[in-house]
Amino acid sequence: MYWTTTTTTMGRSRSLSPSFLFPNMLIILLISLITPPPNADGLTFSTTRSTPTCSISFRNKGGFDPSVPNTNGKSSVVSSLFSSPAVQEASSSSESRPTIATAVDAGAPPNTLELREEIEKLGKSKSSSAPIEATKLLNELFDFYMSIDTDTNANEDENANANTSNNSTTAATENETEAKGSPNYSANDNARIYTTFNVHDCTKVIGAWSKSKHRDAPREALSILTKMNAIYNKFGGRHVRPNVVTYTSVIAAYAQRGDIEGASTVFEMQVTDFKTKKNYSAKPNARTFKTMINACTKSRQTRAPQTAEKILATLNDWHAAGQLKEGSCTITYSSVINCWTKSGFRESPQRARALLETMLQQYKTEGNEDVCPNGITYASVLDAYARWGDVDGAMEVWETMKEDYKSGNEEARPVVYMYTILIKAWAKSVHPNAPQEAEKLLQEVLDLYARGELEEGPNNFTYGTLINCWAKSQYREAPQRARDILESMIAQYKNGDERLMPNSVTYGATMDAYARKGDTKGAIEVFQIMKEDYESGNTRAKADVRIYGTLMSAHVRSGNKNAPIEVEKLLMEMVDLYSKGVLKEGPNTFIYGTLINCWSKSELPEAPRRAREILEAMITQYKKGDKHLTPDSIIYNSVLDACARQGDIEGANAVRKLMQDDFDSGNKRAVPNLRTYSMLIYAHSRGGKPNAPAEGEKLLEEMHDLYSKGKLREPPNTISHSIVINCWAKSDFPEGTQRARDILESMLSRYKDGTSNCKPNAITYHSVLDAYSRRGDIDGANEIWKIMMDDFHSGNGEARPERQTFSILIDTWSKSNKQQESPIEAEKLLQDMIDQHEKGDILEGPDAIVFSSVINCWAKSGLPESPKRARDILESMLNHYQYGNEKVRPNMITYNSVLDAYARNGDIKGALEIWDLMNNDYLSGNLSAEPNIPSYNTLINAWSKSNKQKEAPKEAEKLLKEMIDLNAKGDLKEGPSKIVYSTVINCWAKSDLPESPQRARDILESMIHHYQNGIEEVRPNTITYNSVLDAYARQGHTNGATEILKMMEDDFDAGNIDAIVDLRTYNILIDTW
Incomplete structure (x- = not known):
């Protein structure tokens, strides 16, 4: 097999192989280095005019195959630097070389005095532009030598100075090899080019680039390296040939930017130069490996920690084989541990700890002092556990460190920042007592510092981490505790302890404690304290975008209906402060997103409109060039959510079009996703339109279609399907239940076919069960219940029955027509x-x-x-x-x-x-x-249905008066309704007491009086009037019944449409007469 890596450009736009290629290619290269140099034939590196390549191929026996062509047709990283014909010519075959003397005599080389001066400046300047002038002068020299005619003096000896400066065995071997076939080369010729420039000068300039923050620094460093090789290929002479320091410096330029791919490419060049071209001075050393590890540590590449660990293993193997004098050290191991710590992999803590244990084993058992763990090592491992909130793991490492310290390792002495990491571990954990445990650690630090066992006491970072721990807790008193700690810091700071000077992060964490509880008042109070602190001279307490974001979050969670309006005020304040230069940054996408989210959760009728207006304002600014306000999918989906919550289907469709247009015009962050379509379906479900279920299902089918065409990253998931199911379940369509069930069965089919994000969960099943429950279809509900249980027992944990499941089934029985069986x-x-x-x-x-x-x-x-x-x-x-x-x-x-x-x-x-x-x-x-009202009404109804006809109406009326009195005192939230009044009237009507008709009429007139005074809840209806008529009818009072009929007709004519005369009214009158 063979690997090929290519790039067309360097710096801003490289086209490289997939990211996983470089770490794997690098490891294969590292392993191949273990083979002794004399047997390393086969590694090829070539640059040609037509198709420059950088390829490595491996045969079955581990050798290199130079005959394998580059299969991807792209230019290599290195050859892309040969942009001019002269440089390309220099990179071609060097069978015919001119002498250096000829090169110098052909024209005076540029003045080297300026170059020397610029190189001297490099060590004194920290400016990112420092190496630029030196590079310009180097390039003039490169161009001069590369422009020499290559057709003369082809057979001059290029290594005549083999004995002039280096008598080492390696140098002698190198010069001996290079001297073959070039006997006429003189020492004076080599000296003439050496006085112009040499490998040390070039390496110094490359080293300056490796430390520079200039964006093109790696490309510039690689360009110098490549030109050095070009000069060597043309003239020979080890004084200009890159050595291990040169290559490592170029690798360092890439490492500083975490560019594993670029570093790997340069390392490949180094390996090729060492093994194929016999440049033994370029042999990778321990520092080369460490620099490669540094590239991994600073990289954001997914596989960076695995690559770093493999490089470490290769370094150890090479050292063990005697090919390197220097092996791994504490810094090397700590760098790999740090790489794991920052990676975010779930196994990071275990991998970091395994490396620590390897160090301890080598240090304690094998006596290798070079890998003695220090404070940085232990802190990195502790942090790996802390990031995952693994308190138990962190405490185990903590105990290991303390034992190591007690056994004589002074470098493992506990210090303040380690305690801070432990507090961080508690803050990240889900332990209910996390804040209290974190406070115990703070107290321990204070005690140790007071006894002189710690050189430093807790600092603002320690206190800030503790405040954050309280902020994230569920305790009701969390905001107050966070504030108490903040005020303690302020008091100590004002008494002269500069280490406890609160900064914006400290204040932000305290405000966050209030924000998480929706306590805007408390958050604003802390904000005012912060402003006062800043105005009194604490420049670290300056408010920033994050602070305003926290204030906004407090309003969002407050539940106040005016929260969106308050958040808008904060946004306008930010805009004003930014325009005046008080804020370094203006509102960004996160700030606008928080405001839109606040509107989306609001019940104010204007919420969808305001959310959309804010979005449109963002789009306008974005199109004017403000990249900080680039709307993304989250922003668009929040606006859709605002529309969906109020069933604004037209608004949702308009936002969808905006989003699609924005994406089509080049904003790839606005790509519609699963949530986008789910919000659209939800808008239909809330819209109340008859066609809502059908429209929701159409969108679901569209999602499936887009996914099959590769236009949607993920297939419709459980949520998408469940919303459509719920839409059908709540509809009045006869087929609603069956459609809900059909979609459930399609989900089950897809889930069983391997679509894991489509597996039904309890909510899905509840929606289908609810569809049956609404219709009182207990048989259908029981069928779904069986499907749910089968799904759960077959391994779908998401289908686990819940309390609501049983509640729906029980409710379905109560609604069914099987009254005898249901209870x-x-x-x-x-x-x-x-x-x-x-x-x-x-x-x-x-x-x-x-x-x-x-x-x-x-x-x-x-x-x-x-x-x-x-x-x-x-x-x-x-x-x-x-x-x-x-x-x-x-x-x-x-x-x-x-x-x-x-x-x-x-x-x-x-x-x-x-x-x-x-x-x-x-x-x-x-x-x-x-x-409550139903309680009284039920008891009155009990009296009405009892066989105690004499007591019943009187007791019922007592309860009515009790309700009226309690309501008047405020002890009952509502007064009696017309149902209660009608029940009492009916109770009188059914009794045989002589006063029954009059009492029924009195209650009716009381109702009419209250109704005419504006109490709509007691407006008499047909049932009320008929109950009073019934009271007169039972005792044969025709006149009274006629009067009640006229009252009923007058009430209806006056606008009370609930008082319409019906068939029962006439039947009662007929019975009366």
Whole structure:
């Protein structure tokens, strides 16, 4: 097999092989280096006019095959630098070389005095442009020598000075090899070019580029290297031939930018020069390997840590084989550990720790002092665990470090920043006691510092990390604790401790603690403290974009309906401060996104319009060149969300068009994605239009089509399908249930075929179950329940039944036409839920809602045993609550359902017992058991259906007056409704008491009075009037009945359309007459 790497340009736009090629190619090269140099024939490096290539090929025996052509047809990194014909000519075959004497005599070389002066300046200047002038002068020399005619004095000896400057074995071997076939070359000729410039001068300039921050620094360094090789290829002479320092310096230029690909390319050149061209001075050394590791450490490439570790292994192998005097050291290992730490891989902590243990084993067992772990090493491993919130792992490393220190390793001494990393680990963990544990660590630092066991006490970073730990916690007191710590810092800082000077990050973390709780007042107070601190001279406390973003976040989470308006004010303040130069940065995409998100979550009717206007303002600024306001998919989706929440389908479609146009015009960050289409479907589901389910399903099919054509990165997922299912489930279409089920079955089919992001979850199943529940179709619901359980038991953990699952099934039984079976089956489901929870099959047991649903099922059944069964379940709930299960504490719905069971059976005695139980529970502190309007109405209904005809109407009217009084005092949120009034009237009407007609009429007139005074809730309806008519009819009072009929007709004529005379009205009058 062989590998080929190519690039067409350097610096700004390289076209390289896939990123994984370079680390793997590099490792193969490193392994190949273990082979001794004399047997290294076969590694080729060529640059030609037509198709310059840089290729490496490996035969089965490990040799290199120079005959393999470049298969990708692109120019190599190195050959692309030979842009002029002269340079290309210099890179071709050097069988015919002129003498250096001829080159110098052909024309006076440029003045080298300036070059010397510029090179001297390099060591004194830190400017990124420092090497530019020296490079210009070098290029003049390069151009001069490369312009010499190559057709003369082809057989001059190019290595005559073999004995003039270096008598080492390596140099002698090199010169001996180069002298063959060129006997006429003189030492004086070599000296003449050496006085002009040499490898040391070139390397100094390359070294300056490697330290430069200039964006073209790697390209410039590589250009010098390439031209050095070109001069050598043309004239020979080791004084201009690149050595290991030269190559390593160029690699360092790429390493500084984390460019593994560029560094690998240069390393490939180095290997080729060493093994194929016998340039033994270019042999990679330990520093070369370390520089390559440094490239990995600074790289953002996915496989960087794996590559770094393989380079480390190769370095160790080479050193063990005696091919390198110097092997790995503490810095080398620490760099690889740091590479893992920053990578974000889940296995990073384990890999970092394994490397640490290797160091400890070599240091303690083998006595290798070079790899003794130091504070940086331990801190990197600790940080690897801290980033993942793995407190246990971090503490184990911490103990290892302390043991290492106690055993004599002074470099492993605990210091403040290590404690800070441990606090960070707690902050990142999900441990409920994280803030308290972090505070213990801070106190430990303070104690150690006070005893002199730590050279430094905690600094602002330590305190800031602790504040952040509190900010991320769920504790109610978190904001106040964060603020207390901040104020403690401020107090110590004002007393002269400069290390505790709060900065914008510290203030931001404290504000974030308030923001996470939606406490805008607290966040603004901390912001004011920050501004005062800044105005008093603390320049580190200057507000920035992040601070304003945190303030905005507080408003977003506050739940205040005016939050979007307040966030807009903050945005305008930022714009103003930026225009005045007070803020270094103006509002960016994140800030605008926060504002749009605030509007999207708002219930204000103008939310969709405002979100869209802000988006359009962003687009305008972006098109004018402000790249900080480039709208991305998140921004567009937030605007879509604003439209979707209010069912604004037209607005959603308009935003979709804006997004697509923006993407088509070149903004690749605005690419429509899964969430985009899901929001569009959601807009239809909320729009309330009859065609919503069909339109949602069309969008779902469009998503599948786009994915199959490669225009959507991911196929429609569980959420997309579930929204469409829910849309069908809530529709009034007869086919809604079947369509919901069909989509569920298509999801199951795709999931079983390997589309993992399409597997149904509990929410999906709940939507389909709800479709059946709305129609009271218990048979269909049970079929879905079976499918769900089969899916769960076959390995789909997302289909695990939840509390809501059982609640929907129980509710479906209560709505079914199987009234005799429903309460019994509902109670079976309740028991099944309890059993499954105890076995761990479901995560949550039944709560008050589930128990109440079963009670309601019994209440509606009409079975004789209903009241008793309902009460038994209520008492079971009270019993569980007394044993500590807060979730099953009965509420007003529970009590009302039990009351209803007694009321339906006319059992006033049992109803009154439940009424007393409910009131006692409320008075004992259960605020959720407070009687409400339905509670009173149910009890009145119980009186109405009881056999106590004499007491019933009077007791019912007492309850009515009690409701009116409680409402007047504010102890009952609402007054009695027309249903309550009508129930009391009906109670009087059914009694045989002589005063019944008049009492019924009095209540009716009271209702009319309240209604005419603006209380719509008590407007009499046909049922009300008919109940009063019935009271007169039962006692044969025709005159009274006629008067009530006229009142009813007048009320209707006055605009009360609810008081229409119906057939029952006339039937009652006929009975009266």
